[in-house]
Amino acid sequence: MAEIPDNFIQYVYLLILKTKKMDTEKAHNNNELQQKVFNLVTNHSNAILNPDRKDVIKEAVKRREALACKQGFLSTLTPPESTGRSPRDTLIVLNRETDEFVDWDSPNNIPIDRETFEMLWDDAVSVLEKKRKIFVTDRTIGADSSYTLPVRTVTDKALTSLFTLNMFRPQIKDIHKSIYCDKGFTILVLPYDKIDTQRYSARLRQLPNGKTSNMAIVMDFGRRVGLVYGSAYAGSVKKLMFTVMNFYLPFENILPIHCSANEGKKGDLALFLGLSGTGKTTLSAEPGRSLIGDDEHGWNDKGIANFENGCYAKLINLDKTKEPEIYHAVFHKDHYLEHGAIVENAMIYLDSTFDLSDERLTPNSRASYPLSFLSNVKLSAKGGHPKTIVFLTADANGVLPPVSRLNQEQAMLWFLMGYTSKLAGTETGVIEPITTFSRFFGQPFMPLMPKIYSELLGNQLAKHKAKVFLINTGWTGGPYGVGERIDINLTRSIVNAALDGKLDDVEYSENSQFHLEIPNFCPGVPAVMLNPINTWADKDKYREKSSKLAQEFSLHFDRAYGNKRIAEEVRIQCPGK
Numbered sequence: 001m002a003e004i005p006d007n008f009i010q011y012v013y014l015l016i017l018k019t020k021k022m023d024t025e026k027a028h029n030n031n032e033l034q035q036k037v038f039n040l041v042t043n044h045s046n047a048i049l050n051p052d053r054k055d056v057i058k059e060a061v062k063r064r065e066a067l068a069c070k071q072g073f074l075s076t077l078t079p080p081e082s083t084g085r086s087p088r089d090t091l092i093v094l095n096r097e098t099d100e101f102v103d104w105d106s107p108n109n110i111p112i113d114r115e116t117f118e119m120l121w122d123d124a125v126s127v128l129e130k131k132r133k134i135f136v137t138d139r140t141i142g143a144d145s146s147y148t149l150p151v152r153t154v155t156d157k158a159l160t161s162l163f164t165l166n167m168f169r170p171q172i173k174d175i176h177k178s179i180y181c182d183k184g185f186t187i188l189v190l191p192y193d194k195i196d197t198q199r200y201s202a203r204l205r206q207l208p209n210g211k212t213s214n215m216a217i218v219m220d221f222g223r224r225v226g227l228v229y230g231s232a233y234a235g236s237v238k239k240l241m242f243t244v245m246n247f248y249l250p251f252e253n254i255l256p257i258h259c260s261a262n263e264g265k266k267g268d269l270a271l272f273l274g275l276s277g278t279g280k281t282t283l284s285a286e287p288g289r290s291l292i293g294d295d296e297h298g299w300n301d302k303g304i305a306n307f308e309n310g311c312y313a314k315l316i317n318l319d320k321t322k323e324p325e326i327y328h329a330v331f332h333k334d335h336y337l338e339h340g341a342i343v344e345n346a347m348i349y350l351d352s353t354f355d356l357s358d359e360r361l362t363p364n365s366r367a368s369y370p371l372s373f374l375s376n377v378k379l380s381a382k383g384g385h386p387k388t389i390v391f392l393t394a395d396a397n398g399v400l401p402p403v404s405r406l407n408q409e410q411a412m413l414w415f416l417m418g419y420t421s422k423l424a425g426t427e428t429g430v431i432e433p434i435t436t437f438s439r440f441f442g443q444p445f446m447p448l449m450p451k452i453y454s455e456l457l458g459n460q461l462a463k464h465k466a467k468v469f470l471i472n473t474g475w476t477g478g479p480y481g482v483g484e485r486i487d488i489n490l491t492r493s494i495v496n497a498a499l500d501g502k503l504d505d506v507e508y509s510e511n512s513q514f515h516l517e518i519p520n521f522c523p524g525v526p527a528v529m530l531n532p533i534n535t536w537a538d539k540d541k542y543r544e545k546s547s548k549l550a551q552e553f554s555l556h557f558d559r560a561y562g563n564k565r566i567a568e569e570v571r572i573q574c575p576g577k
Contacts, residue, residue, distance in 0.1 A: 033118070033225045034186050036125050037154060046133045051158075053165050054337045056135065059158035061336065066159050069352040071331050072339030073367075076159060081215070082191070082232035083345050083362035085239060087444055088205055089215050089231070093117045095222035098247070101448055105560070108444040116203045117218055117227075123196070124188045124229055128156060135161035139168030141185075141241055142298060143381035144305035145177045147254060150184030151241060160189050162340060163234045166310040166368045168241070169381075179252060185224045185244055191232035221247050221447075234344060234368060238312055242296050243445040245307055250448055254300040255456040258442030260284035261292040261304050261383065269304060269383040270499055271297070271466075273441045274392030275420050276364075279473045281313050282488065283392070283495055285325040290378040291371065299385075299460055306381035311374075315346050315365040318356045322488050329373035341369035385464040388499050395474035396421035396435065398483040399546040401532050402525065403494045404470040404516035405508060411468040412458045413515075413573040415440055416450060416561060417553065421474060435549070437556045450564050458570075469498045470516065477535040479545060493524030513550050514575040550576035 041047050051059070057074070060066045066074035091112040092102060102109050128134055134156050142148035150171070153164045175181050195204070197212040205213040215230030217240060226240045246256040259273040262284045269292070274280040281294045293306030294313070313326050320327045330341050346365040347358035356365070371377045391414050393400065406414060418438040440446045440453050461468070473491050477483035497503050508517040509531070518530055528534045536542040554576030561571075571577065 031223050031225075033121055033220070033223050036121070037152070037186050037188065037225075040125050040128055041134075041136055041154065044129065044134055047136055048133060048161075049136045050138055051135060051161060053162070053340060056158050056162045056165065057337050057340050060162055063158055065157055066342065067348075068336035069343075069348065071352065072334040072336045073330060073341040073343050074159070074162075074336070074339075075343045075346065075348045077345055077361065078191075078232040084233060084364045085235055085444070086215060086217065086231060086233075089213050090217040090236075090240075090444065091117075091219070092447060093218060093220040093222070095220060097222040103447065103449050103564075106439070106443065106447070106450075109447050112204075112216075112218060116200070117220060119199070119203075120195070120216060120218065120227060120229060121188070121225070123199075124190055124227055127190055127193050128154065128188065131156040137161055137164045137168070138171060139164055139309075140171055140175070141168060141245055141307045142178075142305060143169060143293075143307070144298065144300065144302065145172055145174050146302075147180060147249065147252060147298065147300070148172060148175065148178045149180045149245065149248070150175065150178075152184060152186045153189060153237070154187070155189040155191070156193075157189070157191055159342065160191055160234070160237065163237060163342060163368055166340065166342065166370050167238055167308055167312065169307075169309040180248070183224060185226065185241070187226045187228065187237065187240065189228040189237055190230065191228065192230075194230045219243060219247075234342070235312060235366065238308075239445055242307065242442075243447060245296070245298070246442075246445055247447050249298055250452050250456060252300075253456070254298050255453065255460055257297050257299060258295065258440060258445060259297055260294040261297055261306065261386070262286060262289040263292055263378055263383050264289050264499065267384060268387045268499070269385065270388040270390065271304070271386045272390045272392060273415075274394075274473075275418070275422070275438055275441055276314060278392040278394045278420055279488065279491060280392055281311065282323050282326065283390075283491065285323070285374060286492075287325065287376055289499075290376050291374055292378050292381055292383050293371070303382065303384040304386060305383075306371075308371075308381075310368055310370045312366055312368050315343065315356050315367050316359065316363045325374050325376070326367075328375070329369045330367040332373070341367055341373065343367050385460075386466045389466050389468045390495060390498060391415070391441070391468065391470045393420045393470065393472050393474065395419075395472045396480040397545050397549050398475035398477065398479045398536070399532055399542060399549055400470070400472040400474070400514070401511070401516065401518045402472050402476070402486060402490070402529055403498070403503070403522060404511070404514075404518055405503065406468040406470055406516070408458060408461045408468075409567075409569045410515060410573045411461060412454050412567075412570045414470060415457050416454050416566065416570070417557065417574070418443060419553070421480070435552065437553075437560070439560070450561060451566060454566065454570070467498075467504070469503070471495065471498070476529060476532060478537075478541075483535070490525060490529075494522055497523050497525075513546060514553075515573045552576075
C-alpha cells in the first residue's frame with residue numbers, strides 16, 4: 001500500500017473529529033448526568049445561584065474557609081495532599097464518542113470506566129444534596145465570543161465559588177454567537193469531602209500502602225461534565241477546564257496553547273510558553289506591555305484570545321522589586337470585600353505578616369486574582385496574531401543556551417518535546433528539579449493525539465510568520481547544585497531583545513547537537529554567557545552532560561512519538577538525531 005501523505009492524515013483527522021463532534025453533541029442533548037445536576041440545583045433548599053462577589057467573599061470568611069488579612073486578601077490553607085495537582089488521580093472517562101482521539105500512550109491520559117464515573121457522580125450529587133448550602137456559578141471560558149464555552153460550577157464551598165469568579169470569565173451578551181452556546185460544561189466540586197475508599201476498591205488508584213485513593217479529578221468529554229472530589233487544590237478546577245478546552249478546540253481547527261500573552265504599544269503580540277516555574281507569568285506581566293492573559297489561550301484565524309478572567313500565580317520567593325505587578329495585584333491594600341484575591345498555602349502569620357520564602361507548607365503557594373488587579377492589562381483579553389513566540393525552559397542541566405532562534409520545523413519539534421526541568425512544588429511529591437519532557441509545555445492538559453496540536457502550530461506559523469525563540473531561564477555555569485539560576489533581570493533583557501527585533505539581524509552560530517541557532521550578540525547579556533560551554537569551568541563535563549541530554553531527547557522522541565506519524569522534517573530536528 002502506498003504511503004498516505006501526512007497532510008492528508010491531518011485532513012482526515014479533522015474530518016473525523018467533525019463527524020465525532022456531531023455524535024458527541026447528540027450525547028449531550030440526552031445527558032442524564034447534567035439532568036441530575038439541574039435537579040440538584042432546582043430542588044435544593046439553599047442553592048445560591050450566581051452570588052455577588054462581595055457576598056461570596058463575606059460568606060467564605062464567615063464560614064472560616066479563609067482568613068481576611070489586614071491588606072484585604074484572603075488567606076487559606078489546604079491539607080498536605082492538596083498543595084498541588086494529583087496527576088495520578090486525574091482521569092478521563094472511556095467514551096465511544098471520544099476514545100479514539102485521546103492519546104492513551106500519554107502517561108497523563110488515565111482512563112476510568114463509565115460505570116465507576118457514574119458511581120462517583122451519583123455520590124457527589126448525593127453529598128451535595130445533603131449540604132446546608134451550595135453555590136452555583138455560571139461563567140464562561142474564552143474571551144473570543146465565537147468559541148466561548150459556558151461552564152456551570154456547583155460546590156459547597158464559598159471559596160471555590162469565589163475562585164471561579166476570579167478565574168472564569170463572566171457571561172456575555174452575545175453568547176449566542178458561540179459554537180458552544182448550547183453545549184456548556186458542568187463541574188461538581190467537593191474539595192474537602194473524601195471518597196468512600198471501600199466502595200471504590202479496585203476501581204480507583206491503589207496507593208503504595210495498599211489502600212485506595214480518596215480523591216478523583218475526572219473529565220467526561222462526551223457528556224460534557226467534570227468532577228473534582230477530594231482535592232482542595234484550587235488549581236484542580238482551573239486545569240480541569242483547561243484540559244476540556246484543549247480537547248474541544250481542535251475540533252474547530254483552533255490551537256489551544258498553554259501560554260501567557262502580552263501586547264506592545266504598537267499592537268505587537270507575544271506568546272510565552274512554559275511550564276510552572278519557568279517564568280511564564282512573571283515575564284509576561286511587564287509594565288511596558290499590556291497583559292492579555294497569563295496561562296491559557298486559543299489561536300484561531302482572528303488571533304489570540306485568553307480563556308480566563310484571572311491569574312493563578314506562584315508566590316514562592318516572589319520579590320516585590322523584581323515582580324512588582326504580581327506583588328501589587330495580590331498584596332495591595334483594600335477592604336476585604338473589594339479585594340478577594342485568594343492566597344493559597346503561603347506562610348502567613350496571625351498578624352497578617354507573611355514570608356514568601358518559607359517553604360514549610362509547600363513551595364507551590366499560589367494566588368488567584370482577577371486580571372483587572374494588574375495595572376496594565378488589556379481587558380478585552382484578545383489580540384491579533386503573535387509577532388514573537390517564546391518557548392521557556394528551566395534547564396537544570398545547565399547545557400542549553402540562554403537564547404536560541406527556531407525555524408518552523410524546530411518550533412514544532414520543541415513544541416512536541418516541551419523540555420524543561422520539573423520544579424519543586426508544582427506537583428505533590430516533587431522535591432528537587434527533575435529533567436522532564438512535557439508535550440506542548442503542558443502534557444497533563446493536552447489529551448488529543450500529538451500530531452494534531454503540532455500541525456496546528458505549524459500551520460499557524462506558516463500563515464502568520466511569527467518568530468520563535470527558545471529562552472532558558474534555568475541554570476548556567478553548571479547543572480543544578482553547581483551552577484546558578486539565570487537572573488530574572490538578565491532573562492528580561494533577552495526577552496526584550498527578542499520582542500524588539502534586536503535579534504533579527506545579528507550573526508548566529510549553530511549548535512549541531514541540539515539543532516539550535518545561538519546569537520553571537522544579545523543586548524544586555526555578557527557575550528560569554530550566550531554559548532553555555534563558555535560558562536563551565538570543566539568543558540569535558542559540559543560535553544558529557546550535553547551529550548547525555550541530547551540522547552535523552554532522542555530516546556524520549558522515539559518512545560513518545562515513534563508511532564505517531566510525526567513528519568520527518570520535524571523528527572530530524574530532535575537533539576541527538
